Amino acid sequence: MFDVSFLFGQFLGGLTTAMFLFLIASGLSLVFGVMRVLNFAHGSFYMIGAYLAWQAVQWLAPALHSFWLAALIAALGVALLGGLIERLLLRHIYGREELYQLLLTYALVLILGDVAKIIWGTQQLSVSRPPLLSGGMEVLGATLPAYNLFIMLTGVAIAVGGWLALARSPAGRMVRAAALDREMLGALGANVGALYTGMFVVSSFLAGLSGALVTPIQSIVPGMDVEVIVEAFIVVVIGGLGSFWGTFWGSVIYGQVLSFGILILPGFSLFSVFALMAVILVVRPWGLFGRPLR
Amino acid sequence: MTRKSLTALVLRIPWVLVVFIAALTIPWIGSRYDTFLATQIAISALFAMSLNLLLGTTGLVSFGHVAYFGIGSYVCGILMKTYAVPFSIALPAAAAGAALGALVFGFFCVRLTKIYFAMLTLAFSQIVWAICFKWNDVTGGDQGIPDVPYPNMDWMSHIPFLSDLRIAEQFYVLTLILVMLSLAVIKRIIGSPFGLMLTTIRENPNRAASIGLNVRGYELAAFVIAGGFAGIAGALFGIFNRGVFADFVYWPKSAEVMIMTILGGIDYFWGPVVGAATLVLLNQEITSYTQYWPLVLGIILLVLLFVFPGGIVGGLATGLAWLRRKAGGSDA
Numbered sequence: 001m002f003d004v005s006f007l008f009g010q011f012l013g014g015l016t017t018a019m020f021l022f023l024i025a026s027g028l029s030l031v032f033g034v035m036r037v038l039n040f041a042h043g044s045f046y047m048i049g050a051y052l053a054w055q056a057v058q059w060l061a062p063a064l065h066s067f068w069l070a071a072l073i074a075a076l077g078v079a080l081l082g083g084l085i086e087r088l089l090l091r092h093i094y095g096r097e098e099l100y101q102l103l104l105t106y107a108l109v110l111i112l113g114d115v116a117k118i119i120w121g122t123q124q125l126s127v128s129r130p131p132l133l134s135g136g137m138e139v140l141g142a143t144l145p146a147y148n149l150f151i152m153l154t155g156v157a158i159a160v161g162g163w164l165a166l167a168r169s170p171a172g173r174m175v176r177a178a179a180l181d182r183e184m185l186g187a188l189g190a191n192v193g194a195l196y197t198g199m200f201v202v203s204s205f206l207a208g209l210s211g212a213l214v215t216p217i218q219s220i221v222p223g224m225d226v227e228v229i230v231e232a233f234i235v236v237v238i239g240g241l242g243s244f245w246g247t248f249w250g251s252v253i254y255g256q257v258l259s260f261g262i263l264i265l266p267g268f269s270l271f272s273v274f275a276l277m278a279v280i281l282v283v284r285p286w287g288l289f290g291r292p293l294r
Numbered sequence: 295m296t297r298k299s300l301t302a303l304v305l306r307i308p309w310v311l312v313v314f315i316a317a318l319t320i321p322w323i324g325s326r327y328d329t330f331l332a333t334q335i336a337i338s339a340l341f342a343m344s345l346n347l348l349l350g351t352t353g354l355v356s357f358g359h360v361a362y363f364g365i366g367s368y369v370c371g372i373l374m375k376t377y378a379v380p381f382s383i384a385l386p387a388a389a390a391g392a393a394l395g396a397l398v399f400g401f402f403c404v405r406l407t408k409i410y411f412a413m414l415t416l417a418f419s420q421i422v423w424a425i426c427f428k429w430n431d432v433t434g435g436d437q438g439i440p441d442v443p444y445p446n447m448d449w450m451s452h453i454p455f456l457s458d459l460r461i462a463e464q465f466y467v468l469t470l471i472l473v474m475l476s477l478a479v480i481k482r483i484i485g486s487p488f489g490l491m492l493t494t495i496r497e498n499p500n501r502a503a504s505i506g507l508n509v510r511g512y513e514l515a516a517f518v519i520a521g522g523f524a525g526i527a528g529a530l531f532g533i534f535n536r537g538v539f540a541d542f543v544y545w546p547k548s549a550e551v552m553i554m555t556i557l558g559g560i561d562y563f564w565g566p567v568v569g570a571a572t573l574v575l576l577n578q579e580i581t582s583y584t585q586y587w588p589l590v591l592g593i594i595l596l597v598l599l600f601v602f603p604g605g606i607v608g609g610l611a612t613g614l615a616w617l618r619r620k621a622g623g624s625d626a
Contacts (some may be wrong), residue, residue: 036409038413093599098408099349099552101598104595104599106595107596107599108592111593114589114592115584115589117586196423227546227547230417230484233417237413270428271424274417274421275426278402281402281406282379282402285405285406285410286410288373
């Protein structure tokens with residue numbers, strides 16, 4: 001029926017999708033895990049990251065053709081934006097009902113989407129692949145572009161790095177403590193406000209970085225923000241809200257289901273992902289790696 | 295006349311009836327365009343009201359309410375366009391279809407609470423969107439279902455005044471009557487013992503459960519009822535819009551109706567109606583100046599969240615209470 005190299009190719013394609021999604025969803029998951037805020041604007045940060053990367057490439061182009069520097073500039077720019085938004089707006093709604101939190105971040109989606117349109121227009125933009133990674137290689141008969149391999153490695157590196165930072169570093173300990181009991185941590189003298197800002201900056205950085213890294217293989221268009229955020233939500237829900245490794249495995253599962261779902265139900269692969277999510281939520285409403293709610 | 299009796303007099307006027315009759319006269323006294331806007335407001339008001347049954351009455355934050363609106367509009371549109379089914383059957387079928395969808399999805403959703411509930415409702419609405427967008431044979435895929443016919447409104451030709459109206463205006467009259475009937479039913483539901491149970495659940499689900507209330511069952515019932523009314527709104531909108539498209543079901547539309555609802559005020563019965571009217575008119579006004587309506591809407595939303603969390607009706611009620619207190623002080 002299908003030969004091995006074809007199936008392996010599908011597998012690799014799924015893995016690339018998965019690692020992209022993990023890059024995006026990891027920041028969403030971190031913020032949700034610690035601050036209990038579901039950030040709709042995470043997709044907008046991703047989009048702004050993509051536009052900033054394109055802009056930085058334009059600025060840098062005459063002197064040095066550095067995609068990597070552009071990606072870094074984009075990620076830092078989005079991190080700064082995220083920090084400002086946390087300080088000026090989000091800060092005031094932590095204690096409020098989830099309806100207001102959701103709508104506040106949705107207001108940001110509306111505003112940032114239009115700001116991007118005002119600055120960069122509505123036509124498609126694209127960034128060429130960095131020359132270093134323009135090649136490809138053959139693995140078990142399937143072609144794997146070098147850039148995709150790079151994305152997979154970046155995804156794994158961020159997963160391991162994030163896990164080490166959360167599980168082993170003093171800052172990670174504080175983050176985990178804040179997730180468990182914010183008030184107690186504050187009462188013990190920790191600066192929870194600064195911790196939240198820091199978390200949000202890291203999360204925005206990841207969103208901006210993933211937006212920048214997606215530009216060589218996907219064109220930048222308005223609407224990419226609302227499209228990606230739902231995918232990121234699904235990944236986070238499958239893995240378990242607030243669980244870092246859950247988000248990783250959630251992305252892997254999402255990528256594979258999407259990539260093999262196309263073979264079984266052509267045109268309805270998106271449906272198979274949603275169906276998977278529904279099944280998981282029925283069996284384990286708190287996701288694969290999450291904990292039951294109190 | 296003292297100020298107090300004036301207030302009593304103002305309160306005794308049946309305002310709902312006055313507004314309803316005023317709205318009914320729009321096709322005769324207003325332009326074609328006014329009727330167009332009024333139809334849009336009436337349908338949006340019903341949609342927002344159905345959402346508020348969850349948001350305000352039961353305290354469930356559904357971020358996927360557009361799914362049931364969409365199911366209603368597709369069921370009605372497909373029946374009327376593809377199978378030439380009369381409106382009198384297609385409309386109840388749309389409501390039933392949407393309620394059935396809400397029953398299936400709601401069964402899973404009510405198992406979760408708060409933000410998890412919001413996310414799952416959002417995800418289900420995206421499933422509906424994916425189906426509408428991809429299932430070409432039935433939903434027309436990205437082409438949608440254009441040219442949904444108007445219902446047969448020949449009966450209106452026997453009624454004086456109504457017979458001279460254009461078909462779009464007759465449809466407005468029909469829509470207004472259906473929306474008012476639906477709102478009356480929703481009002482009855484909210485005021486019934488069942489509705490009071492929903493409010494109890496909103497106030498304190500744990501306590502409601504501990505006095506023996508089947509919280510999930512009640513929430514599911516509210517979800518199904520809200521879905522059914524959203525389906526009616528969707529069916530009417532498909533006809534009004536002269537076509538049904540997958541766009542209707544895309545998730546930002548859920549946010550839009552939510553903004554309408556809280557703009558009016560979720561704690562007040564008429565809040566969603568006020569919010570719908572305000573948002574439709576604002577949209578009309580602002581899009582004539584700029585294409586950046588989402589930007590303006592985002593800013594309105596921020597102001598609303600930080601300055602007037604009670605919405606327009608909430609703000610008015612606070613202002614009125616303040617005035618009354620002042621008046622009471624001066625009387626004494």
